[in-house]
Structure formats: C-alpha cells, structure tokens
C-alpha cells in the first residue's frame with residue numbers, strides 16, 4: 001500500500017524544505033509547497049519537479065500540487081520630468097545601481113517607449129528578455145539590476161510609431177513581467193503627460209515619484225507641471241533632484257554655475273517637497289553613461305552623488321507607515 005510517507009521520500013531531497021504537507025487518498029497525491037520569494041518561472045519549475053517525482057511512485061494515479069506564495073512586497077517608484085533631456089534616464093539607471101549596492105533587489109522598466117535609453121546605460125551587451133507564454137523574464141544586467149526596455153523588444157534602430165493602446169499593452173507586459181524577488185521597480189517615464197504616464201498612474205499606481213529637473217526657470221516650470229500630474233493622481237512625490245547643476249570643468253576640475261544654482265532646492269521648498277540632491281553637469285557622467293558604466297557602480301565623486309540620492313530614496317521607502 002502506497003502511503004503519504006512513500007511519496008514524501010520520493011520527492012527530490014533539495015526540495016524537501018519547501019514541502020509543507022503531503023496527503024494521499026484514493027490514488028491522488030496532494031502536495032502543498034511553499035513558493036514564497038520564488039519568481040513565476042522558478043515556481044512553475046518547482047511544481048513540475050514535484051509532479052514528476054510524485055507521479056513516479058507506484059499507486060499514484062494523479063498528483064495535485066498547491067503552491068503557497070506570499071506575494072513579494074514590491075514597490076514602484078516612477079522617475080519623471082516635465083521636460084526631455086534633463087537626465088531622467090541617467091538618474092534612474094544610477095539610482096538602480098546604487099540601490100543594488102545597498103542591498104535592494106531592483107528592477108528597471110524603461111517606459112520611455114519612444115526614446116528608450118536604459119539598454120545603453122545598463123546593458124550594452126544587449127541581452128534579450130525571455131518569454132514564458134505571455135510573461136517576460138527581465139534581463140539580469142552586469143550591475144545586478146533587472147531590466148526591461150522597449151529597446152530589447154524591437155529591432156535596433158527601428159523607429160516606434162505605435163498607437164496608444166499598443167503602448168499601454170507594452171507597458172503592462174513589462175510591469176507584469178516575472179520580476180522574481182525584486183522589491184523595487186524604478187520606472188523611467190517619458191517626459192510630459194502622454195499615454196504612458198496615464199496608464200502608469202491609473203493602472204499601476206506607483207508608490208511614489210522622483211522628479212528630475214535642471215536648474216533653469218523654464219525647466220522648473222515644467223517640473224512643477226509634472227508634480228501636478230502626480231499630485232492629481234494622488235501619487236506621493238518623494239522629492240526633487242537637480243541635475244546638471246553647476247559645471248565641472250574637465251580640464252581644471254573647477255565648478256561654475258552656467259544655469260544658476262539652487263533653483264530646484266528653492267522650488268522644492270516652496271512646493272513643500274523634499275530636495276533629494278544635486279548632480280553637477282560633468283563630462284565624466286556623460287562619457288561613463290555612453291559606455292554603459294554608470295558612475296554609481298564606482299566609488300567616485302559622481303558615484304557618491306547618486307548614492308546620496310539613493311540613500312534619501314531608501315529612507316523614504318523605509319519610513320514608518322502612517
């Protein structure tokens with residue numbers, strides 16, 4: 001006579017710590033296993049291995065596997081700006097790398113569907129995401145960041161002329177990918193207030209938004225507009241980052257302020273938002289970014305700048321609820 005113990009002993013020993021219970025009655029084996037913290041594909045693999053092992057036991061006619069999964073507590077933070085070219089993608093990539101360095105498990109969604117640049121910043125080797133059915137498996141980049149970008153899904157160099165619903169579908173597929181145990185998804189939004197932003201705000205309700213601006217008045221006015229968009233959707237603004245603040249001369253290293261200084265900090269104060277930090281306009285940042293070496297991966301002056309902003313984001317994420 002086959003017993004539940006026979007089935008339990010037939011299961012692969014390396015899976016035994018995940019098996020919570022095994023029952024056997026009328027030829028049906030019922031196995032409950034703990035899949036908490038596993039991504040969708042690892043959970044599917046676990047299920048398959050348990051089914052295969054149990055169905056090989058004589059007398060077992062049917063195997064039912066139930067997986068218990070505590071949903072990972074995953075937060076979404078959007079990085080937005082009112083205006084293009086202010087360094088939103090550069091900040092997103094460097095924040096992600098700095099946060100991985102602080103022990104977080106981070107995914108990046110490049111939602112800048114019309115001008116995706118995260119692949120160049122984080123994965124110059126251009127990995128292709130796998131798909132299991134309709135579920136995408138993000139690319140694991142050199143810096144420990146998981147990445148999904150439209151650039152990975154389309155052929156290199158092809159312009160994207162998509163209509164709204166297709167854009168929404170692409171964004172949904174990226175947001176609902178198998179992010180495994182990632183506890184934070186940073187979303188690099190396109191500038192402005194188009195379909196992508198609306199889908200993002202309405203469907204995925206980010207936990208917070210980081211706003212990037214340059215110090216000029218015009219950029220600050222646009223940033224205020226972006227803040228309005230998030231506020232109307234009741235998405236908390238984590239704070240404002242001033243990028244390209246002060247110019248570091250590549251020859252003598254001296255700093256100057258071609259666009260003024262302190263505008264974003266003053267605007268943050270006036271609007272009642274936190275000021276997260278300032279990143280200078282530094283050729284080293286542009287050169288490192290173009291070659292897929294985010295400064296945040298190194299202990300350099302530029303890297304420390306991004307680490308400081310990442311630290312403030314971490315404090316915001318870990319703030320006590322209420």
Ligand SMILES: Nc1ncnc2c1ncn2[C@@H]1O[C@H](COP(=O)(O)OP(=O)(O)OP(=O)(O)O)[C@@H](O)[C@H]1O
Pocket residue numbers: 081083084085086087088089090091112115117190191243244245279280281282283284285286287289290
């Ligand atoms: N602090 C900086 N110092 C020097 N160069 C920078 C800095 N920040 C960004 N850049 C450079 O400026 C250009 C635009 O930056 P980035 O692509 O990050 O902006 P963006 O706001 O995401 O633009 P888009 O609107 O096109 O998505 C890039 O070439 C980038 O390397």
